[in-house]
Amino acid sequence: MSGLLSTVLFVLVFVVLYQIGKASDYAATIRGEAESRKQANKALAILMCITFIFGMIGIWACHNYFKDMLLPISASESGREYDKMYSVTIVVTGIVFFITQTLLFWFTYKYQASENRTAFFFAHSNQLEALWTTVPALAMAVLVAIGLKNWFTVTSVAPPNAAVVEVVGKQFNWIIRYPGKDNELGKRDFRKIDDANNVLGMDWTDPHNADDIISQSGELHLIVGKPVKLLIGSRDVIHDVGLSHFRLKMDAVPGITTTMWFTPTITTDSMKRLTHNADFVYEISCDQMCGKGHYSMRGTVIVETETEYNKWMASQKAYYVANATPAAPTEPTKPAVLPTDSTHKAPGITKN
Amino acid sequence: MTNEAVLKDDAAVAHDAHHADHHDHEHHEQHFIWKYIFSQDHKIISKQFIITGMIWAIIGALMSVFFRLQLGFPNSTFPIMEKFLGDWAKGGKLSAEFYYGLITMHGTILVFFVLTAGLSGTFANLLIPLQVGARDMASPFMNMLSYWFFFLSSILMLVSLFVTTGPASGGWTTYPPLSALKEASMGSGVGMDLWLLSMALFVVSSLLGGLNYIVTILNMRTKGMTMTRMPLTVWALLFTAVLGVLSFPVLFSGFVLLIFDRNFGTSFYLSEIFIGGKALPHIGGSAILYQHLFWFLGHPEVYIIMLPGMGMASEVLSTHSRKPIFGYFAMILSLIGITLLAFLVWAHHMFVTGMSPFLGGIFVLLTLLIAVPSAVKVFNWLTTIWKGNIRLNPPMMFAIGFVSLFISGGLTGLFLGNSALDIHLHDTYFVVAHFHIVMGVSAFFGMFAGIYHWFPKMYGRYMNNTLGYIHFFITFIGAYLIFWPMHYEGIAGMPRRYYDFSAWESFKHFGEINVFISIVALIVFFGQLMFVVNFFMSIFYGKKLTTPNPWGANSLEWTTPINPGHGNWPGEIPEVHRWPYDYKDDGNGNDFIPQVTPLRPGEESH
Numbered sequence: 001m002s003g004l005l006s007t008v009l010f011v012l013v014f015v016v017l018y019q020i021g022k023a024s025d026y027a028a029t030i031r032g033e034a035e036s037r038k039q040a041n042k043a044l045a046i047l048m049c050i051t052f053i054f055g056m057i058g059i060w061a062c063h064n065y066f067k068d069m070l071l072p073i074s075a076s077e078s079g080r081e082y083d084k085m086y087s088v089t090i091v092v093t094g095i096v097f098f099i100t101q102t103l104l105f106w107f108t109y110k111y112q113a114s115e116n117r118t119a120f121f122f123a124h125s126n127q128l129e130a131l132w133t134t135v136p137a138l139a140m141a142v143l144v145a146i147g148l149k150n151w152f153t154v155t156s157v158a159p160p161n162a163a164v165v166e167v168v169g170k171q172f173n174w175i176i177r178y179p180g181k182d183n184e185l186g187k188r189d190f191r192k193i194d195d196a197n198n199v200l201g202m203d204w205t206d207p208h209n210a211d212d213i214i215s216q217s218g219e220l221h222l223i224v225g226k227p228v229k230l231l232i233g234s235r236d237v238i239h240d241v242g243l244s245h246f247r248l249k250m251d252a253v254p255g256i257t258t259t260m261w262f263t264p265t266i267t268t269d270s271m272k273r274l275t276h277n278a279d280f281v282y283e284i285s286c287d288q289m290c291g292k293g294h295y296s297m298r299g300t301v302i303v304e305t306e307t308e309y310n311k312w313m314a315s316q317k318a319y320y321v322a323n324a325t326p327a328a329p330t331e332p333t334k335p336a337v338l339p340t341d342s343t344h345k346a347p348g349i350t351k352n
Numbered sequence: 353m354t355n356e357a358v359l360k361d362d363a364a365v366a367h368d369a370h371h372a373d374h375h376d377h378e379h380h381e382q383h384f385i386w387k388y389i390f391s392q393d394h395k396i397i398s399k400q401f402i403i404t405g406m407i408w409a410i411i412g413a414l415m416s417v418f419f420r421l422q423l424g425f426p427n428s429t430f431p432i433m434e435k436f437l438g439d440w441a442k443g444g445k446l447s448a449e450f451y452y453g454l455i456t457m458h459g460t461i462l463v464f465f466v467l468t469a470g471l472s473g474t475f476a477n478l479l480i481p482l483q484v485g486a487r488d489m490a491s492p493f494m495n496m497l498s499y500w501f502f503f504l505s506s507i508l509m510l511v512s513l514f515v516t517t518g519p520a521s522g523g524w525t526t527y528p529p530l531s532a533l534k535e536a537s538m539g540s541g542v543g544m545d546l547w548l549l550s551m552a553l554f555v556v557s558s559l560l561g562g563l564n565y566i567v568t569i570l571n572m573r574t575k576g577m578t579m580t581r582m583p584l585t586v587w588a589l590l591f592t593a594v595l596g597v598l599s600f601p602v603l604f605s606g607f608v609l610l611i612f613d614r615n616f617g618t619s620f621y622l623s624e625i626f627i628g629g630k631a632l633p634h635i636g637g638s639a640i641l642y643q644h645l646f647w648f649l650g651h652p653e654v655y656i657i658m659l660p661g662m663g664m665a666s667e668v669l670s671t672h673s674r675k676p677i678f679g680y681f682a683m684i685l686s687l688i689g690i691t692l693l694a695f696l697v698w699a700h701h702m703f704v705t706g707m708s709p710f711l712g713g714i715f716v717l718l719t720l721l722i723a724v725p726s727a728v729k730v731f732n733w734l735t736t737i738w739k740g741n742i743r744l745n746p747p748m749m750f751a752i753g754f755v756s757l758f759i760s761g762g763l764t765g766l767f768l769g770n771s772a773l774d775i776h777l778h779d780t781y782f783v784v785a786h787f788h789i790v791m792g793v794s795a796f797f798g799m800f801a802g803i804y805h806w807f808p809k810m811y812g813r814y815m816n817n818t819l820g821y822i823h824f825f826i827t828f829i830g831a832y833l834i835f836w837p838m839h840y841e842g843i844a845g846m847p848r849r850y851y852d853f854s855a856w857e858s859f860k861h862f863g864e865i866n867v868f869i870s871i872v873a874l875i876v877f878f879g880q881l882m883f884v885v886n887f888f889m890s891i892f893y894g895k896k897l898t899t900p901n902p903w904g905a906n907s908l909e910w911t912t913p914i915n916p917g918h919g920n921w922p923g924e925i926p927e928v929h930r931w932p933y934d935y936k937d938d939g940n941g942n943d944f945i946p947q948v949t950p951l952r953p954g955e956e957s958h
Contacts (some may be wrong), residue, residue: 025817089919118741119674122739128731195629238530295851299595
């Protein structure tokens with residue numbers, strides 16, 4: 001019933017608007033085309049002006065509405081630089097935005113058609129054109145310079161003392177692997193993957209794998225103040241490790257290992273206090289369309305002190321201990337063409 | 353081919369297009385099918401493109417209404433959706449799979465079918481022959497094929513909406529492996545095959561059209577129409593066609609490889625994948641290769657969408673300000689600059705794919721460089737209306753709106769093109785806001801300006817002005833209300849292509865604003881329906897033109913009769929003596945001098 005009513009209402013509004021349109025056309029013919037065009041022109045110039053003023057008020061209101069809903073201070077060192085660069089860019093673009101929009105609407109109002117005015121024949125001016133080629137070019141040069149400096153810092157080689165953690169995406173969750181006591185991640189091969197007891201396809205012949213710890217709940221534990229390098233991979237389709245609180249993002253591509261390093265600077269607990277939100281948690285969002293569960297592919301980051309981290313680490317069991325049977329895993333019969341000793345960076349050779 | 357030869361094949365061309373010395377026995381009516389359906393008249397083909405484009409626009413926009421309902425009201429049900437979508441929205445709740453199908457089709461339809469075929473197809477067909485002074489396209493037959501390939505492509509895409517496993521649902525970019533593996537997603541089944549076939553046909557259509565446009569502009573200009581006397585619309589359409597001809601084949605090759613990976617066991621894009629409980633035999637492919645091939649078209653595509661709007665806005669702003677376009681040559685040079693750079697910036701869509709940071713740096717530089725010609729265009733448009741005598745009719749309002757939106761959307765490109773900022777903003781709502789404003793709404797405004805401006809030429813009638821104004825304000829204000837807040841959501845890291853945010857601590861507090869956006873989107877959608885009604889009613893009932901040149905414009909299309917037949921000009925094609933922007937006193941009290949008017953003694957050519 002309500003569906004029918006709203007349809008009727010909708011059609012009615014439509015018909016009324018259409019009739020207004022028609023009627024105003026007839027009215028214009030009766031009143032005289034020129035006269036009504038003049039009046040319409042004046043009214044529209046004023047309306048454009050009002051639109052502009054309300055638009056500016058709207059921007060201010062929108063800004064106020066969102067002010068306290070945006071991300072808190074960046075939780076990584078590079079993120080601080082990001083925020084600064086963001087501010088510079090917003091100032092530069094903001095100035096251009098306000099000047100050009102103001103001119104656009106002001107000209108529209110000021111130079112509305114009038115019988116007394118003749119348009120000024122002004123076809124070109126080399127000086128003006130040179131001016132507004134060089135000024136944007138210079139502004140761009142500044143933005144590019146700041147951008148490249150930050151870009152090359154963010155993408156630089158991780159410091160040698162950085163912890164290494166592997167993050168692997170699959171439809172639709174994150175698997176985190178820590179290197180364990182030996183600080184080495186063992187080899188893995190996608191052909192050894194078994195969802196029951198070897199989610200990452202770790203090669204049990206590699207002793208480095210024996211102490212590796214896997215979190216299938218997508219919980220990434222990090223030590224505050226210590227650089228960490230993420231080795232990012234995917235089991236199936238392209239995913240993306242999105243860390244908005246750290247202002248970072250990197251794709252997880254099957255067949256390729258990507259990396260990203262950063263230094264977390266604020267623990268989860270401090271952030272809870274900073275944001276006055278007891279439920280605060282750093283989240284890993286998947287930022288590359290990966291299928292029907294894309295929106296639910298959530299991981300978390302726990303940034304903690306070294307003591308807390310060690311305590312948590314001590315409570316974890318190595319994945320091998322929990323899953324691999326002591327008897328050598330029976331190698332499933334695979335086509336002979338597949339090399340049996342390849343690491344996860346398998347060379348691209350197959351005979352078929 | 354000469355202008356007269358073009359029409360020779362078309363046996364039943366309208367009589368009045370021929371020279372006066374032709375005999376009466378050639379005068380016979382064309383059959384309906386040849387005149388309106390398999391027509392080779394560029395004006396009819398342009399109408400076919402615009403009407404097909406409008407049907408697609410309504411379908412694509414309706415899809416956005418459905419998924420905006422889901423985003424705004426994730427916990428409500430809308431039984432009406434079940435009527436439209438059947439099992440995909442059981443009980444009035446959109447399924448996640450179909451949500452992704454809808455966003456994919458929304459993107460594909462709007463980008464390719466509406467803003468490429470519907471925009472270029474319509475205006476290149478309508479304006480190129482009329483504005484350069486040609487009887488028709490260089491090859492009217494190829495031109496007809498261009499439309500019918502588009503039509504076939506449309507049918508396939510439409511069919512894909514109705515297959516059991518749903519339409520393609522990997523996003524309009526359809527990145528493999530998601531789009532390559534049937535196990536990865538339901539939409540990667542038959543729906544994806546149909547999508548690829550449809551797009552392959554679309555590329556054929558686009559190439560047939562584009563080659564024709566280029567040849568027509570280069571070879572078929574009337575006497576006196578030098579390249580530098582062409583209106584900026586023609587320049588813009590020329591570069592649009594060049595972009596399409598050079599980049600669509602690359603996209604095609606990308607699709608062919610994807611078809612092979614999907615059906616014939618190759619590994620171009622696939623490597624080391626474990627899915628559906630088993631490891632696949634593919635090794636050595638690169639998923640990133642597809643992205644390079646895709647974006648090599650994908651980025652020029654943005655300019656394929658923008659350039660026609662830029663050209664039409666230039667023309668409309670100049671005509672209705674009663675002033676010449678400011679910096680005609682700078683406008684052409686900036687078009688050339690944009691065209692060249694468009695081919696060199698594609699990888700800015702891929703900053704976070706793990707590609708070499710050095711390469712990323714190069715693409716930052718080239719991407720931000722493109723801001724320079726864009727800025728020149730904006731300042732030239734502003735100077736064009738400065739000290740003008742501005743007639744605020746619907747085309748002019750939309751052209752002003754175009755400039756406003758182009759500024760807003762262009763500036764946010766400076767954030768995304770700078771890799772150090774993109775690393776946070778990539779694939780968030782900031783991107784959604786950016787490209788919807790600049791290549792979505794702004795391009796639409798260019799298109800609306802063109803439709804309101806040239807409707808009298810197409811149908812010999814006016815569209816209703818009052819409805820045009822209502823349409824303008826609803827769309828202009830609505831577009832800003834929808835997309836402005838999205839920037840903030842994106843700055844807060846809110847990812848795009850999410851079906852539901854309620855499980856996320858970081859994003860769930862935007863529920864209220866998502867409701868607001870959805871409601872405005874609904875209103876704007878109905879506003880567009882009003883435009884559609886205005887368009888079709890005006891074809892039949894609009895006020896009739898009484899003069900062939902209603903706007904007092906200079907360019908050649910307004911020297912044709914009110915309802916030109918095939919061949920455009922009865923008798924000889926007029927000769928051109930001046931550039932199209934001589935908006936000045938002609939000595940008889942008019943404020944414009946058409947291109948066909950010879951230079952007065954002592955008057956200098958532009």
